[in-house]
Amino acid sequence: MFPNDFEYVAPATINEAVALLQANPDAKVLAGGHSLLPAMKLHLSTPSMLVDIGKIPELKGIHVNGGVSIGAYTTYRELETSQEVVQRLPILADCASKVGDPQVRNCGTIGGSVAHADPAADMPAVVLALNATMKAIGPQGERSIAVDDFFVEMLQSALAPDELLTEINIPPMPARMGSAYEKFKHPASGYAIVGVAVMVHLATDGKVSDCRIAVTGAGPKAQRAHAVEDALKGGSEVDAAAQKAGDGLEYLSDMSASEEYRAQLTRVLTRRALHKAMEQAR
Ligand SMILES: Cc1cc2nc3c(=O)[nH]c(=O)nc-3n(C[C@H](O)[C@H](O)[C@H](O)COP(=O)(O)OP(=O)(O)OC[C@H]3O[C@@H](n4cnc5c(N)ncnc54)[C@H](O)[C@@H]3O)c2cc1C
Structure with missing residues (x-):
């Protein structure tokens, strides 16, 4: 057509x-x-x-400034091959390497992915877990949007139609921080039937002092798994906390997977991602 x-x-x-x-x-x-x-x-x-927007140089590239600042027009390929990203934000490089196929990764951009707010896209979960801040510029000037306020509904972000997303800013990652992205992909497109991104920070005694867990694919938009975060911060073991991954989330049912199947995938992938992230944090 x-x-x-x-x-x-x-x-x-x-x-x-x-x-x-x-x-x-x-x-x-x-x-x-x-x-x-x-x-x-x-x-x-x-x-x-x-x-x-491909001819606007300010929208491209990866800059380390304490945290990491990523131009909206930066491609998945640039993210997966950037040594700065691989070393500082391995979850982002890993996620980018799992998107679609090489052709998609050569053209698709992180800004396009988050602005599009596709419920099955990978990047929304990872930027939620990493507590990113989105920078946008519109006729009224520049504003920063916390990632928790960015994904509004299915295919709807907080950007106004005349606003341009310019940067995705990731705050500095402290020591004893681990992260992981686990995805069960659709066999044809590669999109996430469910994807879970995890960021954990351990205190010196090895207990979880902070964590952010975000799920994509399961529902109409990328969502935080607050029940798991609360359980971990309250001292729960990983496997017990991961069992709460379905609590409070909204699920979709469609020809690819039922609500029950997505809920089960969410629990399994949360457990796997948490074990990997904890290992990395130690
Ligand atoms: C075969 C195939 C397989 C795919 N597999 C996956 C997959 O496994 N995982 C996955 O996550 N995605 C997948 N995708 C989607 C792909 O990641 C897209 O590239 C991405 O979702 C959109 O990025 P883009 O740069 O192509 O944006 P575009 O398609 O150019 O734009 C998408 C939307 O965002 C808006 N937009 C873009 N940039 C900005 C900006 N800076 N400011 C404001 N608005 C903006 C556009 O107006 C448009 O509405 C796949 C796509 C295809 C075709």
Whole structure:
């Protein structure tokens, strides 16, 4: 199928891109195009203009500044091969390496993934676990959005239509911190039927002092598994805490997996990811 006609523009600056989005309410940002173009071909999305952000240098790259700052137009391939990311944020490099296939990883961007807020996408769980902050620029200027407020609903992020996501900022990771991403993937697309991202921090006595656990694929948006986090911080053993992974989460049932199956996958993947992250933290 062919998409509807559209105008194509490739601005050179963030301000130009924002001005184009503001002046054209039907316009859409084009990043790697691996979610948007299929949606346009299926006529699920019919923008009158595509604002290609691939020629804006400030949106690309990985910068270490205490934490790690990632330009929205950074591809999965750049994330999985960056030594800075591999060493400082191994969960992010590992997650990027598990997305789709090489063609998807060469074009798809971290900003496109989180802005699209696909319920089965991998990155939303990982940025939630890593407690990222999203930087966006719109006609009213710049704002920071805490990741806990970013994923609003299925395919809906907190970005306004005329806002551009510019950076994903990951705070510094302390010592005795471990993380892991475990995914049960759809055999055809590679998307997560369920994916669980875990970040744990251990105190000097080896007890969990902080943790963030996020689940993708299970429900309409990436969600925190607060029941598991509370159990671990309360002193529960990993296996017992992981059994609570289904508590308080919203589940979807579709042709790929039932609600019950997704709930069971969530418990199993949470247990596996937690064991890996604890091992790394020790
Ligand atoms: C065959 C195939 C397999 C795939 N497998 C997986 C998988 O296993 N796991 C997975 O997570 N994903 C998978 N994907 C999706 C892929 O990761 C997409 O690349 C990603 O979801 C979107 O990133 P993009 O850069 O291509 O964004 P686009 O498709 O260009 O954009 C997606 C949406 O985000 C908006 N947008 C993009 N960038 C910005 C920005 N900076 N600011 C504001 N809005 C923005 C666009 O307007 C659009 O609405 C797969 C895709 C395909 C085609």
